[in-house]
Amino acid sequence: MSYNALCIGHILLVFSAVASASEESYKIDRYKADRKLDKEGAIALCKLRDVLTNISEETTDYLVEEVQKMGESLKTDMDAINYYVKRVRSLKESGREDAKINESDSNEIDSLCKEAKAHANKKSRDQVDQTVAKIRRVSGIVKDAATKTLGDENELEDHDNADGIFKVFNWHCGGDRIGEVHAGSQSCDVIGFRKNFSAGQRNVISCKKWKDEYGEAIPHENVTVTQMESYLSRWFEARPKRVGEDICKDGEYHSPHSCTVWEGWVTGYEETMEKMEELRNNIKKLNRIRYDGETQLWVLYKLFEALRNPETVGPLPEVLENINKTKKSRLKNKSVGNNLTQYTLLDEDFQVNETEREHVDEARDYFAAANFAKLMMYIFIPVGAVLILVVAVTIIVIKRKCADASNAESMAGTLPGDKVI
Numbered sequence: 001m002s003y004n005a006l007c008i009g010h011i012l013l014v015f016s017a018v019a020s021a022s023e024e025s026y027k028i029d030r031y032k033a034d035r036k037l038d039k040e041g042a043i044a045l046c047k048l049r050d051v052l053t054n055i056s057e058e059t060t061d062y063l064v065e066e067v068q069k070m071g072e073s074l075k076t077d078m079d080a081i082n083y084y085v086k087r088v089r090s091l092k093e094s095g096r097e098d099a100k101i102n103e104s105d106s107n108e109i110d111s112l113c114k115e116a117k118a119h120a121n122k123k124s125r126d127q128v129d130q131t132v133a134k135i136r137r138v139s140g141i142v143k144d145a146a147t148k149t150l151g152d153e154n155e156l157e158d159h160d161n162a163d164g165i166f167k168v169f170n171w172h173c174g175g176d177r178i179g180e181v182h183a184g185s186q187s188c189d190v191i192g193f194r195k196n197f198s199a200g201q202r203n204v205i206s207c208k209k210w211k212d213e214y215g216e217a218i219p220h221e222n223v224t225v226t227q228m229e230s231y232l233s234r235w236f237e238a239r240p241k242r243v244g245e246d247i248c249k250d251g252e253y254h255s256p257h258s259c260t261v262w263e264g265w266v267t268g269y270e271e272t273m274e275k276m277e278e279l280r281n282n283i284k285k286l287n288r289i290r291y292d293g294e295t296q297l298w299v300l301y302k303l304f305e306a307l308r309n310p311e312t313v314g315p316l317p318e319v320l321e322n323i324n325k326t327k328k329s330r331l332k333n334k335s336v337g338n339n340l341t342q343y344t345l346l347d348e349d350f351q352v353n354e355t356e357r358e359h360v361d362e363a364r365d366y367f368a369a370a371n372f373a374k375l376m377m378y379i380f381i382p383v384g385a386v387l388i389l390v391v392a393v394t395i396i397v398i399k400r401k402c403a404d405a406s407n408a409e410s411m412a413g414t415l416p417g418d419k420v421i
Contacts, residue, residue: 030248033187033240033258037172039210041261042190044235046207048269049165050217051228055146055272058220060139063279070286071132077293078120080367084300085113085120091307105316109303112323116296128289135282142275149268156197165265170195172261173203187240187259225276232269294360295330299323301363326356 092109095101101109118124151164162171173188177200185191190210191203218227240260248259306319313319 030259030262031242032244032246032248033260034243035240036185036187036189036258037205037240037261038189038238039213040238041235041240042205042207043210043213044231044238045165045168045205045261046210047217047231048235049150049169049207051223051231052146052150052165052269052272054217054220054223055276056143056150059223060143060146060279062221063283064136064139067132067135067283067286070290071128074128074286074290074293075125077290077297077364078125079371080364081116081120081293081297081300083367083370084297084304084363085117088113088300088303088307091304095307095310100310101316105320108320108324109307112299112303112320112327116300119293119296124289124293128286131282131286131289135279135286138275138279138282142272142279145268145272145275149265149272151265156195156202157199163264164268167265168261169205170202172259173205174255175202176200186255186257223276225273225280228269228273228276232266232273291333292331295327297363298330298356298360299327301359301366304363330356 088109092101092106149164151162151166153166153169155162155166156170159171173185173191175194175197185203188203188205190205193204193206194201195204240258242260246257248255248257302319302323306313306316310316
């Protein structure tokens with residue numbers, strides 16, 4: 001089975017689980033319920049609210065910023081790859097001239113350089129730019145979907161205009177008109193406080209009331225599709241269940257019995273998850289490009305070290321054999337980026353060989369130093385030339401002024417009629 005087929009299968013599996021649960025969703029209708037909304041239901045709603053708030057306010061912006069940095073880093077690695085290809089080829093030719101490299105090893109080095117260079121051409125750069133641009137676009141869609149699913153926290157006046165999960169927080173527990181006071185709510189055991197509005201007061205669900213029990217919200221950088229799915233499943237388990245066919249009037253201040261919770265927000269939540277999955281897949285793609293690029297950079301750096309310091313790294317045939325073995329092992333790792341749900345969307349789920357990582361970092365540092373030296377050369381050579389010219393002109397001007405002054409003194413010491421010899 002192909003890698004793409006496995007990915008599609010995973011996505012379908014994730015959303016089929018959510019779909020099967022949401023088929024039981026009461027959506028916009030509310031029915032007589034088996035019990036009031038209790039603490040577990042309120043905590044589940046609070047977790048849903050928190051994750052949507054994170055996505056709409058920070059998560060997507062964070063991902064775009066991090067992905068932008070990753071894209072720039074990838075292109076810098078591509079510059080490093082092209083640099084090392086030139087250095088390796090130059091060192092190889094020097095070795096060939098000195099009869100230190102045989103034809104077989106020379107051909108193998110050429111093959112490795114050609115393969116690495118293919119990861120740093122214009123097509124590869126365009127692929128990075130296109131993937132980053134797509135992530136930015138999808139992030140915007142995710143942010144908008146989450147914001148819409150939240151709704152307006154301050155809509156207390158118009159029931160028909162209230163929407164999103166905040167409609168549940170503000171309206172489910174009922175309220176009182178001015179001059180009327182009811183003892184509690186038939187639909188809620190979790191009233192946190194009462195909010196004033198023009199016609200009376202609303203009984204509002206407060207997450208602060210349960211903060212100690214459900215803990216802090218997930219950090220915005222750690223929001224994942226799997227967590228979103230688990231929160232929705234928790235809600236479906238904790239919500240009041242429908243009993244019978246009696247429909248509650250959704251806009252009533254108080255019902256004569258407990259009612260199920262309005263779930264018009266569930267579709268928006270599922271759409272947000274779907275777009276988060278698309279976002280995740282594109283970040284996986286960028287992680288794969290990064291990992292493969294690091295592999296090629298590692299290959300070239302090992303070649304560079306082997307050709308530059310042959311006496312310290314051992315016989316070239318053995319070095320080439322080890323390079324090929326490690327390269328093949330890294331490139332055949334198809335799991336890179338496939339399971340980015342445990343920590344953050346940007347985490348790598350594979351174990352990185354620390355020695356290889358150190359060599360990649362060394363390659364980057366060496367390239368950065370060489371690039372800096374080259375930049376300084378481009379800056380200081382013209383500046384130095386200008387300074388030399390300025391000094392030379394200054395010396396000439398000073399000499400001329402001294403000569404003119406000397407001549408003036410000589411002329412001043414000559415009497416009229418004297419013959420100047």
